[in-house]
Amino acid sequence: MATLLVKNIGILQTPVGSHSHKGAEQGENLKLRNAAVLIEDGLISEITSDGKLPEGGEKADTIIDAEGKLVTPGLVDGHTHMVFGGYRQHEIPMKLKGATYLDILRAGGGILDTVRKTREASFDELYDKTEEFLDEMMGFGVTTCEAKSGYGLDFDTEMKMLKVINKLNEDHPMDVVATFMGAHATPDEYKGREDEYIDMLCNEMLPYVKEHGLAEFADIFTEDSVFNYEQSRKYLQKAKDLGFLLKIHADEIEAIGGSVLAGEIGAMSAEHLISINEEGLASMAKGGTTAMCLPATSFYLGANFAPARRMVELGIPVAAASDFNPGSCPSLNLQFVMNLACIKYRLLPEEVLTAVTINPACAINRGDKVGTLEVGKQGDLVVWDAPDMEMLCYRFCSNMALQVIKKGNLV
Numbered sequence: 223m224a225t226l227l228v229k230n231i232g233i234l235q236t237p238v239g240s241h242s243h244k245g246a247e248q249g250e251n252l253k254l255r256n257a258a259v260l261i262e263d264g265l266i267s268e269i270t271s272d273g274k275l276p277e278g279g280e281k282a283d284t285i286i287d288a289e290g291k292l293v294t295p296g297l298v299d300g301h302t303h304m305v306f307g308g309y310r311q312h313e314i315p316m317k318l319k320g321a322t323y324l325d326i327l328r329a330g331g332g333i334l335d336t337v338r339k340t341r342e343a344s345f346d347e348l349y350d351k352t353e354e355f356l357d358e359m360m361g362f363g364v365t366t367c368e369a370k371s372g373y374g375l376d377f378d379t380e381m382k383m384l385k386v387i388n389k390l391n392e393d394h395p396m397d398v399v400a401t402f403m404g405a406h407a408t409p410d411e412y413k414g415r416e417d418e419y420i421d422m423l424c425n426e427m428l429p430y431v432k433e434h435g436l437a438e439f440a441d442i443f444t445e446d447s448v449f450n451y452e453q454s455r456k457y458l459q460k461a462k463d464l465g466f467l468l469k470i471h472a473d474e475i476e477a478i479g480g481s482v483l484a485g486e487i488g489a490m491s492a493e494h495l496i497s498i499n500e501e502g503l504a505s506m507a508k509g510g511t512t513a514m515c516l517p518a519t520s521f522y523l524g525a526n527f528a529p530a531r532r533m534v535e536l537g538i539p540v541a542a543a544s545d546f547n548p549g550s551c552p553s554l555n556l557q558f559v560m561n562l563a564c565i566k567y568r569l570l571p572e573e574v575l576t577a578v579t580i581n582p583a584c585a586i587n588r589g590d591k592v593g594t595l596e597v598g599k600q601g602d603l604v605v606w607d608a609p610d611m612e613m614l615c616y617r618f619c620s621n622m623a624l625q626v627i628k629k630g631n632l633v
């Protein structure tokens with residue numbers, strides 16, 4: 223049995239429980255001083271505080287002295303598009319000359335540009351590139367993440383992307399949860415025939431993905447000029463009937479009913495929510511849908527920030543994720559997301575920690591395994607080069623993760 227002890231922890235800070243935290247509970251973290259954590263065979267077996275050590279801890283195979291620093295659960299990035307061909311740095315001058323995100327997409331660029339490059343890329347090229355992203359994410363303290371397809375928009379490429387995600391989930395220390403997002407945009411070959419494209423996804427791709435266990439979640443981009451409310455409802459209802467868990471890119475630019483639909487249909491999370499209105503907020507609160515807020519995307523698009531503070535007050539569980547993708551957020555740094563969640567969303571450090579641990583863990587169906595430091599959960603944690611959470615919310619653009627431990631192994 224492999225054992226690892228982390229001792230001399232100044233503050234061990236963690237949300238508690240395996241459920242999503244909303245309202246006042248969003249800001250409730252357990253804080254243990256002078257703590258230690260023992261991990262046996264990948265799972266937390268004992269947590270102590272006030273200078274006591276777990277029984278037999280000094281005999282652990284590996285002992286890490288945290289030297290009085292902060293320890294939190296490993297971070298969970300609940301929303302990424304990390305598998306893609308090429309990059310889109312050429313959009314920078316277009317944007318500076320005034321083109322908006324949707325202007326570029328309508329002109330056949332944006333997502334569709336990445337689709338062309340992802341179709342051209344081989345499985346191995348995508349695998350190697352994504353593996354490097356996973357290494358970089360782990361270096362920033364992320365130990366579990368979600369990854370979407372959606373840059374194929376044809377059968378072969380969508381399946382290639384999902385196979386890359388599933389293979390990396392097996393091969394890489396990161397836990398990677400797969401989401402099918404064939405409804406990310408309408409490909410050129412279906413231009414003007416959006417309804418037919420949705421029907422094809424419902425009749426061909428969703429059943430195949432389900433049958434072969436290639437993704438746990440289905441997601442759609444509900445947006446002006448992309449997919450409307452009716453198309454989104456049809457696709458998500460079919461996915462739900464097949465047994466998928468649901469996500470929805472909603473109200474990123476225009477509120478066309480995406481967040482309303484999320485609450486109505488029982489989506490686990492709705493993403494972006496920059497332009498959410500009162501109806502959407504009420505629907506999400508009623509449906510218990512987690513708000514997957516993406517502040518680095520707001521930053522990069524020069525857009526408004528989702529009303530996350532208000533969502534907490536309304537009892538909507540708030541998560542914050544990177545949205546790492548080649549267009550609207552070419553950064554995978556979840557620590558920067560934490561800074562933005564504090565400064566732009568006005569979330570307190572405790573609320574921020576909940577937003578990057580247990581709430582996204584629940585929104586990707588892993589709340590029973592990760593997202594908190596408790597006996598029986600996976601031994602995923604970060605020793606930070608910081609004495610407290612305030613320091614993590616305050617310093618930005620430095621990597622503050624000192625040691626990252628995944629299932630009891632130092633990575």
Ligand code: NIG
Binds near residue numbers: 303332548
């Ligand atoms: O979540 N908004 C839709 N999808 C991604 C961006 C994809 C892209 O621009 O390549 C997002 O921001």
Ligand code: FE
Binds near residue numbers: 301302303471493545
């Ligand atoms: Fe996204």
